[in-house]
Amino acid sequence: MAVIDLTGRVTVVTGGTRGVGAGIARAFLEAGADVVTCARRPPEEPVEAAGRTARFLPADLRDAEAVDAFFARVRGEYGRLDTLVNNAGGTPFRLLGEGGAGRHARVVELNLLAPLTASLAAYEVMRGQRVGGSILMIGSVSGTRPSPGTAAYGAAKAGLDHLARSMAVEWAPRVRVNTVVPGMVRTELSHLHYGDEDGIAAVGRTVPLGRLAAPADVGDACVFLASDRASYISGASLHVHGGGERPAFLDAASANR
Numbered sequence: 001m002a003v004i005d006l007t008g009r010v011t012v013v014t015g016g017t018r019g020v021g022a023g024i025a026r027a028f029l030e031a032g033a034d035v036v037t038c039a040r041r042p043p044e045e046p047v048e049a050a051g052r053t054a055r056f057l058p059a060d061l062r063d064a065e066a067v068d069a070f071f072a073r074v075r076g077e078y079g080r081l082d083t084l085v086n087n088a089g090g091t092p093f094r095l096l097g098e099g100g101a102g103r104h105a106r107v108v109e110l111n112l113l114a115p116l117t118a119s120l121a122a123y124e125v126m127r128g129q130r131v132g133g134s135i136l137m138i139g140s141v142s143g144t145r146p147s148p149g150t151a152a153y154g155a156a157k158a159g160l161d162h163l164a165r166s167m168a169v170e171w172a173p174r175v176r177v178n179t180v181v182p183g184m185v186r187t188e189l190s191h192l193h194y195g196d197e198d199g200i201a202a203v204g205r206t207v208p209l210g211r212l213a214a215p216a217d218v219g220d221a222c223v224f225l226a227s228d229r230a231s232y233i234s235g236a237s238l239h240v241h242g243g244g245e246r247p248a249f250l251d252a253a254s255a256n257r
Contacts (some may be wrong), residue, residue: 004227007032009080011226012071014061014118015088016054017043020138023215024085025054027223036074039088061088061114064121069120072170080129083226084122087113087138088158091153103153111156116163123175132174134226137164138218139181141241161237168235176234178225183241186212207244 006028016025016037026049027037035054036063037047047054057071074081089111094103126133140157147154148206162177168177184194184203190212194203204211221240224230 004031004223004229006082006223006227009033009082009226010120011083011088012036012038012081012082013054013086014059014115015039015090016085016231017041017056020182020185020218021085021087022047024087024215024219024222025049025139027099027216027219028083028085029252031081031223031227034078038070043045049150051074056098061118064117065151066196067117067121067160071118080131081122081133081157082131082134083124083134084094084118085136085138085222085226086118089138089153089156090219091150095149096151099152106148106201106247107152108156108159111153112159112163113182115160119167123171124216127171127188129174132176134230135164135167135175135177136222136225137161137177137179138196138222139179139237140245141181141183141239144181145245157213164237172234174215176230178219178230178235179232180214180218180225180239181239181241182218183207183236183239184212186214207241208246211242213240213242 011028011033013021013025013035015021016156017039025035025047028054037054037056038059040060042056057070060066065232091107115137122135137160142150142154143157143161164179165175171177190200194200197207218240221238225233225238
């Protein structure tokens with residue numbers, strides 16, 4: 001099977017400076033695309049792959065005017081926009097009763113409203129192109145199951161998947177919209193969630209495929225959905241979670257046999 005070639009295409013990856021976002025940016029670089037990343041702060045080191053470097057432009061995705069200016073700059077300098085990957089997001093661990101409505105609202109703003117703002121700006125560019133474009137939401141398994149400690153984040157990610165499905169209907173056939181739903185991913189911050197190497201390995205063993213995802217696993221899924229090989233895929237959710245989570249009742253039942 002031939003390697004997917006995105007040479008000549010332009011991809012924006014929000015929050016593409018580290019972790020999963022950097023893995024996505026590298027995957028698009030390896031596929032030949034010109035990649036622009038954005039975040040509020042510049043990366044500590046360049047995002048590179050295949051001898052190429054992603055370009056960084058600062059942008060606060062919660063500022064609609066700044067987002068419009070960012071995409072206008074991309075269109076002005078590159079002449080096109082083929083793919084937007086809405087990756088920026090995240091949340092601290094905070095139980096619902098410990099935060100207050102304002103704190104939880106900011107989590108929803110970053111993980112749901114900011115991707116909406118970016119998608120609207122990207123659509124204005126893509127709708128006028130002969131080839132249209134592709135928008136990808138980076139969801140989370142937290143949006144498909146209970147998410148204690150990150151409830152607002154899980155609710156936002158669930159909303160993001162629904163938003164993508166509605167966009168896919170409203171913006172067809174010019175723009176395809178899909179969601180990639182990662183499970184647990186090993187990044188440079190994994191120790192904050194899972195502990196040391198033994199802890200990370202133990203968590204990995206709870207996944208049917210026996211390990212946490214690598215950022216490249218998510219990136220490869222994004223490259224596929226952005227490519228012509230996925231030209232008839234829109235409004236879909238692609239789970240990249242290694243088979244999900246082993247149901248807890250199975251372990252409980254086994255222990256009592």
